[in-house]
Amino acid sequence: MIVPEMGLVEVALIAPVRAYRDALAAAMSEGNEFKVVCLASSAPEALARMSQVPPPVALLDFGIDDLMQLLSSLRRVSPATQLIGMGVCETAAHSAAVVAAAEAGLVGFVDADQPVSDIATAVRLAIHGQSSCSPRIAALLLQALRRLPAPPPMPLIPSDPSGATLTSRERVVAELIATGLSNRQIATHLILGESTVKSHVHSILGKLGLSSRDQVLPARCFPLAVPSRLMASAQGGDRVEAEHPPTD
Numbered sequence: 281m282i283v284p285e286m287g288l289v290e291v292a293l294i295a296p297v298r299a300y301r302d303a304l305a306a307a308m309s310e311g312n313e314f315k316v317v318c319l320a321s322s323a324p325e326a327l328a329r330m331s332q333v334p335p336p337v338a339l340l341d342f343g344i345d346d347l348m349q350l351l352s353s354l355r356r357v358s359p360a361t362q363l364i365g366m367g368v369c370e371t372a373a374h375s376a377a378v379v380a381a382a383e384a385g386l387v388g389f390v391d392a393d394q395p396v397s398d399i400a401t402a403v404r405l406a407i408h409g410q411s412s413c414s415p416r417i418a419a420l421l422l423q424a425l426r427r428l429p430a431p432p433p434m435p436l437i438p439s440d441p442s443g444a445t446l447t448s449r450e451r452v453v454a455e456l457i458a459t460g461l462s463n464r465q466i467a468t469h470l471i472l473g474e475s476t477v478k479s480h481v482h483s484i485l486g487k488l489g490l491s492s493r494d495q496v497l498p499a500r501c502f503p504l505a506v507p508s509r510l511m512a513s514a515q516g517g518d519r520v521e522a523e524h525p526p527t528d
Contacts, residue, residue, distance in 0.1 A: 289407055292318035294326045294350075295341035295367070304339075307396045314403065323350040327357060334358035337403050340386075341367045342374055351384040362406035364388040366399055368417065378417055379424040389413040446487060453480045457496045 291314050295301040305316040317335055320326035323346045338361050354363060365381055368374050369392045388402040391414045402412045446454060456466045467474040481493060
């Protein structure tokens with residue numbers, strides 16, 4: 281917690297080497313910004329102390345045993361605490377642990393060769409809900425993202441039990457309806473008559489068995505890239521809640 285009268289941010293420091301732990305605690309406590317309220321050398325000690333009065337931020341040395349198990353446990357006993365990993369070396373083991381730690385909830389990383397000032401910066405960012413890491417660690421995280429399997433493609437239209445399919449023009453109109461455009465706006469952007477668009481909308485609703493244009497694929501259901509000028513012109517446009525068959 282933050283001490284109101286002094287404005288100090290309380291920090292927990294978990295590191296296995298006492299000399300390193302004490303030196304870092306002393307450096308963090310020199311100014312009028314941080315107060316190290318918990319020093320721990322192991323996962324059990326950290327859990328015992330942080331479960332009593334959880335601090336807003338905890339610094340975890342990557343050299344501690346059972347790091348991943350500790351992260352999982354801290355997320356349960358102190359869910360509001362922002363966790364920052366420090367002392368991250370360029371070893372294969374630490375590189376692999378970076379990705380797993382990020383998935384487990386670490387919000388920041390500090391390399392082993394970064395100065396104390398960078399640790400302080402990471403704490404400041406964490407208490408404001410922001411993350412931080414070096415370019416090296418950012419590259420590791422991005423590489424891990426690129427290795428993830430691609431999600432399955434999302435169908436552009438719902439399946440229709442009647443077997444009817446939309447024409448290519450109707451699919452385009454359906455996608456534009458899902459962005460919130462009115463018939464008039466769709467007509468403008470497709471260079472069609474408004475009555476033609478209305479006929480397309482009626483056909484789309486009929487083929488898909490829908491009663492309202494609001495049921496045509498919410499925009500969040502498929503990755504449609506609509507030009508910004510289209511979206512800008514949609515602002516303030518009328519949105520028809522339901523379509524009826526065009527009258528002669």
